[in-house]
Amino acid sequence: MNVDYASALATADAPAPGEVWLVGAGPGDPGLLTRRAASALARADLVLHDALPGRAMLRLVGPGATIVPVGKRKGLAPLPQPKINARLIAGARAGLRVVRLKGGDPFLFGRGGEEAQALAAAGIPWRVVPGVSAGTAAPAAAGIPLTHRGLASTVTFVTGHDETGSLPESIDWQALGRGGGTIAAFMAASKLDEIALRLLAAGRSPATPVAVVAQASLPGQAVLRTTLGQCTLEARRAGLPTPALVVIGEVAGLAAALLPAVGQAASLSRSA
Amino acid sequence: MNVDYASALATADAPAPGEVWLVGAGPGDPGLLTRRAASALARADLVLHDALPGRAMLRLVGPGATIVPVGKRKGLAPLPQPKINARLIAGARAGLRVVRLKGGDPFLFGRGGEEAQALAAAGIPWRVVPGVSAGTAAPAAAGIPLTHRGLASTVTFVTGHDETGSLPESIDWQALGRGGGTIAAFMAASKLDEIALRLLAAGRSPATPVAVVAQASLPGQAVLRTTLGQCTLEARRAGLPTPALVVIGEVAGLAAALLPAVGQAASLSRSA
Numbered sequence: 415m416n417v418d419y420a421s422a423l424a425t426a427d428a429p430a431p432g433e434v435w436l437v438g439a440g441p442g443d444p445g446l447l448t449r450r451a452a453s454a455l456a457r458a459d460l461v462l463h464d465a466l467p468g469r470a471m472l473r474l475v476g477p478g479a480t481i482v483p484v485g486k487r488k489g490l491a492p493l494p495q496p497k498i499n500a501r502l503i504a505g506a507r508a509g510l511r512v513v514r515l516k517g518g519d520p521f522l523f524g525r526g527g528e529e530a531q532a533l534a535a536a537g538i539p540w541r542v543v544p545g546v547s548a549g550t551a552a553p554a555a556a557g558i559p560l561t562h563r564g565l566a567s568t569v570t571f572v573t574g575h576d577e578t579g580s581l582p583e584s585i586d587w588q589a590l591g592r593g594g595g596t597i598a599a600f601m602a603a604s605k606l607d608e609i610a611l612r613l614l615a616a617g618r619s620p621a622t623p624v625a626v627v628a629q630a631s632l633p634g635q636a637v638l639r640t641t642l643g644q645c646t647l648e649a650r651r652a653g654l655p656t657p658a659l660v661v662i663g664e665v666a667g668l669a670a671a672l673l674p675a676v677g678q679a680a681s682l683s684r685s686a
Numbered sequence: 687m688n689v690d691y692a693s694a695l696a697t698a699d700a701p702a703p704g705e706v707w708l709v710g711a712g713p714g715d716p717g718l719l720t721r722r723a724a725s726a727l728a729r730a731d732l733v734l735h736d737a738l739p740g741r742a743m744l745r746l747v748g749p750g751a752t753i754v755p756v757g758k759r760k761g762l763a764p765l766p767q768p769k770i771n772a773r774l775i776a777g778a779r780a781g782l783r784v785v786r787l788k789g790g791d792p793f794l795f796g797r798g799g800e801e802a803q804a805l806a807a808a809g810i811p812w813r814v815v816p817g818v819s820a821g822t823a824a825p826a827a828a829g830i831p832l833t834h835r836g837l838a839s840t841v842t843f844v845t846g847h848d849e850t851g852s853l854p855e856s857i858d859w860q861a862l863g864r865g866g867g868t869i870a871a872f873m874a875a876s877k878l879d880e881i882a883l884r885l886l887a888a889g890r891s892p893a894t895p896v897a898v899v900a901q902a903s904l905p906g907q908a909v910l911r912t913t914l915g916q917c918t919l920e921a922r923r924a925g926l927p928t929p930a931l932v933v934i935g936e937v938a939g940l941a942a943a944l945l946p947a948v949g950q951a952a953s954l955s956r957s958a
Contacts, residue, residue: 416911417924420945422829423715423903438818440720443695448818449724450717519822520831522841527831527937530944544823546710546720550791551816557694559792559799561845567854569794570842570867573833582839589861595842631695639688652689665799672802673692 422530424450424541428457429511434502434533436520437513438545439467441555443631446546447471451515454543459510462501465492466517466657468632495525499532506538517657519547523573523600549598552630552659556637557669560596565664568595574602574609574660581605591616596663603628603658607646613662618642623667628654639669694802696722696813700729701783706774706805708792709785710817711739713827715903718818719743723787726815731782734773737764738789738929740904767797771804778810789929791819795845795872821870824902824931828909829941832868837936840867846874846881846932853877863888868935875900875930879918885934890914895939900926911941 427450429435435454440446447455455461455474463472465485475481482501484493493501498514505512520526520542533540549571553560560569570590576582590597591613602609603626614620620643628636634655640648642662699722701707707726712718719727727733727746735744737757747753754773756765765773770786777784792798792814805812821843825832832841842862848854862869863885874881875898886892892915900908906927912920914934 416920417926418909418911418945419907420829420909421827421907422941422945423823423827425715425717441816443697443722445697445722445725446720446816448712448718448720450715452721453717519818519826521826522822522832524831525835527834527940527944530829530831531940534944534946542826544713544718544818544826546791546816546818547822550794550819551695554791554793554814554816555693555695557692557802559796559802560794561843562799563797563849567848567856568842568844570840571833572840576839577835584839584866586861586865586867589858589865593858593861594856595858631693635691635693637690637692639690648688654689668799668803669694672799672806673690673694674806 422542424543427453429454429513431509431511432506432539434506434512434514434538434540435543436526436529436540437515437543438519439471439515439517440546441518441548441551441631442466442468444471444474446551446631448543448545450543451545454513457511458513460505461513461515462498463515464517467515495528499529502529502533503536503538519545522547522549522571548630548659549600552627553598553661555630555635556625556627557673558625558661558665559668560598560665562665562668566596569598570595571598571600573600574605581608587612588616591618596661596665599660601657602660603649603654603656606649606660610642610646614642622662623664625661625666626654626658627661628656628658630659694814696815699725701726701785703781703783704778704811706778706784706786706810706812707815708798708801708812709787709815710791711743711787711789712818713790713820713823713903714738714740716743716746718823718903720815720817722815723817726785729783730785732777733785733787734770735787736789739787767800771801774801774805775808775810791817794819794821794843820902820931821872824899825870825933827902827907828897828899829945830897830933830937831940832870832937834937834940838866838868841870842867843870843872845872846877853880859884860888863890868933868937871932873929874932875921875926875928878921878932882914882918886914894934895936897933897938898926898930899933900928900930902931
């Protein structure tokens, strides 16, 4: 019987010396970091972080630690994946407590599997600290449940970008368009026209509600509420910031009934 | 232009008096609670919680608070949803700081949308604190990335149970079986035979790797590693505890290469 009791989840307060933790930072708000992620940051010797985790979050890193940004920064390309892997391995071999801080969740469009593979191949012990994915936090910010009785009993997460920047060829848009479940597309703002066309061609109604949620949980948060038929044009006009998550499906239309109770305090009405 | 800047995400340390927060507890390990969820528990006056959040997590609730279990308990049925809603509304109207603590994430198979609807209809202000979903934490525990370059660029979350306890009729298994993406099924252990049959009938290979992850992040965590063709029989033999999440797809086969580096310390080899 192939039952095993090993766990790839971190359970201590921080990585042991020579260990690498792949840590989910959540969508950006430091309040949405897990308690374990926060304790790991406080005790790490070396933190390699993506572009998303901002200054407020990096303030949680202890005073003696080395902090290395590896994502896109002003005027600089992100560090290539093999160099990130090499830096993680070198840190662990030097006996450091290493944290690899990644936006959202490491194993949901986070390329954490590739880093775990590189670490395993090098014989470096690793663990994962799952995080709140933008895939759930961004819809929540917009008042949208991903699944809802009578409206959607499945949700499919897709990405607008493969490694080359194109819409992934392997996605079966025909099947997605035919089904009635919720679709949540990561990094999809620039591919919204292609995605909408494929889903419309597969038979999804142009009246299907769509929400484009930009910078969820961050100060720049903004939500465009539109439809599958109108979203390409409206998103271009709105010019929302990135990153953005696109929610497609009947659940995206629920927010109108739910959000009034959120109260006016959080709501700024601006004309675009 | 339908752009709005309202947010349903909680941003304070705790609910204001008369406010209800729908709070994700994560998969069970108190270390996977978010910092905001922990501060909300510490300051709440009234906490209604599901069966999943255990004693270790409830120890984070402040000393003066009332704690009401509403999930399944020994010998007791869960409180019906309308009664939960009524209790939340009554607590808020009495001016209490109310936390509704839900396993995983409130808006991903958490029925949080129904509670938000009831609160909105009653004019009660509500906010959401997203949590780490079992949908990402359980695969991570088993060393399985949900998406992985060259193996899967989509993941679909489904549930094995609708409100009546049946496999939801609205799921397009034909489309799911035809696609090559990862499938993660919540509360699916008792419906594994039906799910496997439908996916095999739709053309998924019987050799497709499957992992059944029971009690992820909890002391009873156990993972059955099998295939789509064998999973029904093997799961029955293994008799794993609930709750369990089932991961179906090529990514479930990656763990063999990734887990050795997790180290032997966490691994207990037991014969079933």
